[in-house]
Amino acid sequence: MSSQTQPLTGIDLGVAGDLAAQLRVDSIRASTSAGSGHPTSSMSAADLLAVLVGRHLHYDWDNPRADHNDHLIFSKGHASPLLYSIYKAVGVVSDEELMTGYRRFGSRLEGHPTPVLPWVDVATGSLGQGLPDGVGVALAGRYLDRLPYRVWVLCGDSEMAEGSIWEALDKAGYYQLSNLTAIVDVNRLGQRGPTELEWDIADYKKRAEAFGARVLTIDGHDLSEIDEAFRSVAEDGSGQPTVVLARTIKGRGFSEVEDHAGWHGKPFPPDMAARAIEELGGERHLLVRGPLPADAAPGPAPAMPSAADQAHGAPQTPAPQPPAYSLGEKVATRKAYGDALAALGTDRPEVVALDGEVSNSTHADEFAKAYPGRYFEMFIAEQQMVAAAVGLSARHYVPFASTFAAFFSRAYDFIRMAAISQANIRLSGSHAGVEIGADGPSQMALEDLAMMRAVHGATVLYPSDATSTAALVRAMADRPGISYLRTTRGAYPVLYDSAEAFPVGGSKVLRSGPDDAVTLIGAGVTLHACLAAADRLAGEGIQARVIDLYSVTPIDTETLVTAVAATSGRLVVAEDHYPAGGLGSAVADALLEAGPQPLHLAHLCVRELPGSGSSTELLAAAGLDAEHITAAARELVKA
């Protein structure tokens, strides 16, 4: 068939059937041409997507970032051939690009969708993340944008085994996200064989309903049933998210592979592809557009659900202002985080906050009390919290998400994927290290700096006082990518005047002189011990330079190199973190990259599994107090 030049609009189900066949054929052609990809997982969902894109998705394909557009997220990102075939069908990707670009080096048509494509909100491919991300977009739609756009998420049945899917449905129900529709492509077959529930649609239905969704069960290859289901979404007044459970057949449309195990993630060889295309009626080049979004003014702000709201109620305080702390005053950096975040909320309406049911510990509650309409209580669901931040970022909000630093490890896959999503999100982890004391090791983040430094493009900050914390929170708001702030449980003296600047990538030299014999490097709680150690050393006649390395990544290599030169390469690095990947590694990596230098490095860190105790006891036991730092420095100087 020949190509059209004008897209068909307002298509009927007959054309949708042709479109579905085209999407199947193009999914096969693209994956066979690439020698890689998932045609059968695309074919099972082709009817669903043909009806959705042709008749229900309100989307201006020429303006992918238009505020009123619906959102289409492929949580089953491996069905990328289907998604890209849709892009061809709506005319934003050419057939040539599809055939020569898919999965090829340098192409934007990657194996799994990423936002290098303007129509993709979030990267998917790690299963169970697209729906949680969609919850974030839907939160923005309902509570912040207050626009009638819908979020449509295509889920695979295998990914329903991920707990994160249930965190997402739980929050979607709780926050009454009637603008969210999950379409589950229940094709019965996973990668290595049958899925856990196979075609037990009734079981899926019970689960989704129990988690607060309105559930529709359909034959995912019956265009009328599909159409009716999607139509009902627009008409539904239940205030619930919708889950469409579609019974489908993997490889649908090509009899040789339909419902056959062993064809997951495998392109058809060219001869099979030819037979499949013939069975599907040959190549087509329909150009189709669905409905455009209607223009609408933002609606009124809906109330937050009661349990989330109960902690704060209507804003009662005067608008928070940027904090100022007195030198020497003891303030916990987590408190400064809350102060600064609340003040940021005053200046910047796009700033939003999320927390994992510990806002009275992270001090995110200060923001929640001041700006309850921009605060999302995520309860104890850290994966969903980070995913919601990613979804909010896709709608151009400036999310700050907080919990205990240790518990961001729960969401590491989501943080890793957020970097691929090019999301701009800010994470604040409180209660880091053995400093937390009596709660013991389960609550102590001792791997978080390593974890966050390894994330692509991440900024990692670890301030030691309230003034620098507040400054860095402000800087994070404008920082692209993933930013991580590590805060401390206990209150320590304010070291800096509020006029001081704390550029990301900088550091502060707190003690220095012409006779410096050794450099002490700390961040967070250990900086205070470094200062005390410098005093002790001075008493012994040893002058020590002290560096506050509040910006762990990017790191101030120049100041480190200068210190190495000034102190004959003698460095003591002290960090409340396990040995690998934290402050010590950051210093080591930076200095080795800077070129050959004499380096006598003493690395003080947490080497044994800690238990409970007081901060003082545990820091001393880990060798992170002034006494141990003093001893390490003395030894370097005397060596």
Add this chain to the structure above:
Amino acid sequence: MSSQTQPLTGIDLGVAGDLAAQLRVDSIRASTSAGSGHPTSSMSAADLLAVLVGRHLHYDWDNPRADHNDHLIFSKGHASPLLYSIYKAVGVVSDEELMTGYRRFGSRLEGHPTPVLPWVDVATGSLGQGLPDGVGVALAGRYLDRLPYRVWVLCGDSEMAEGSIWEALDKAGYYQLSNLTAIVDVNRLGQRGPTELEWDIADYKKRAEAFGARVLTIDGHDLSEIDEAFRSVAEDGSGQPTVVLARTIKGRGFSEVEDHAGWHGKPFPPDMAARAIEELGGERHLLVRGPLPADAAPGPAPAMPSAADQAHGAPQTPAPQPPAYSLGEKVATRKAYGDALAALGTDRPEVVALDGEVSNSTHADEFAKAYPGRYFEMFIAEQQMVAAAVGLSARHYVPFASTFAAFFSRAYDFIRMAAISQANIRLSGSHAGVEIGADGPSQMALEDLAMMRAVHGATVLYPSDATSTAALVRAMADRPGISYLRTTRGAYPVLYDSAEAFPVGGSKVLRSGPDDAVTLIGAGVTLHACLAAADRLAGEGIQARVIDLYSVTPIDTETLVTAVAATSGRLVVAEDHYPAGGLGSAVADALLEAGPQPLHLAHLCVRELPGSGSSTELLAAAGLDAEHITAAARELVKA
């Protein structure tokens, strides 16, 4: 009241009521004495635990590791005052230890339970983990030990928001773990305020039933209802796990705080504690023991559920033997993992395997086919997979769990906690780095070495050929703690004869000579590029030493130091990983710890966000091919 010397056994509900009051009083006393802890969260569950421990938990307190013992796991680990008060009530911890040890430095009565106590199977305190761990213990009980012991898990209501809880209930239902009982203490209040579902027991019930549990709803302060619920567990023939939803009151027993927000995680000041103890009838020192476990021979092995079993069926192959590979033969290290694991299954009946629905990619399916009764398909639920491994380790099995290396990031909190649990688990991550090619960044582990190196006591291995992989898999079986093996998707030449030894902590010097001018360090796929680069360099008259750093942690510092001395400090480290925390950092950390040396380090790694492409294209684009390694070495030598 005075102390008994002989424990009461076969106690009635009247004594159980006294015991519950004692547990409340002791929870208050312990936390007030420590100035820290969670009395109110203990008080809500005291009636539940008094009846359980006094009348239903079959446990020989004098032989905590007896095979027939029931297992008691506090998934709400912050209720440690209650757990430790139980230990006092059964006479294994003295009142003095409870009052002077709780949360103190050096004490075994840590803020959250850890296995430094012989009655604790797994560390808890990161919520939503105790129940998944309990699933692992129950899997061992039903399928491996085949003993009638029961696993009782006390859950908090706040943690029901964690997706991992639903992964656990899903797998408990799927694997018919009728030996598992989750007791949910629905006390309505979380840390910062009301929980998401508050006292909506009906909603919890719908969810738990939908996930396959038999659900009982009770008043958690009515001793008869509690007793009847626990009694029914022993009599139930449904083959389902049981969830007991107990409506409770936080702070129950002390009218000043009952059901009051604002008392989470706060000990009572001494005056309040005195009033509370008075209201509860004063101090008691009952000594109580519940029933002992019955001796029983292991039962017959039950069949695995169908979808899990379908992929392999009954063992059909001859018992797998240790693999041997020919030099130069191209074999993927992931294939060697499967070969070696299956062979290990032949030698070692305690070896078990788990996989996250990708066993045909990780090659764990070789084990599954040979030993289906010792293989647990976890579908796409990586958190539960790691937790099940921890639970199996608590029962002294030797679990190997596999998935794509990238997806272990999903379970990082569980891996971190596994270290605190002193679990011995082995993780195998396949498809590492840009080497995987067309699937794109969502499937590429590029942070995994950093993540795993940061885990306390972890062993991190990254072999480059099949022979060394097989040897290291064998070594992992005997390795305590957390071991991680990184395998590669593509097939590369076998480098080593099967007689070669690969000690953990070792390395291999593959090229060396008296004129070495530079050292090339690789592991996994980059080692092959280092060897090719050495050939190219030799063609240019530059002799290069080549080190296979298959043991990333622990690392062979001696060989590195020797190479530094031999090649004037010129090192090229090439790794298919992001810059921070991986092979380059491991080398840097080791050399800086070894003392001052001249170091001219070129660190080749993945610095940009990759896309799709072939392995060759992506490795070249990241600067990890022979050409880039050659150029980096040449530059070091000429500098």
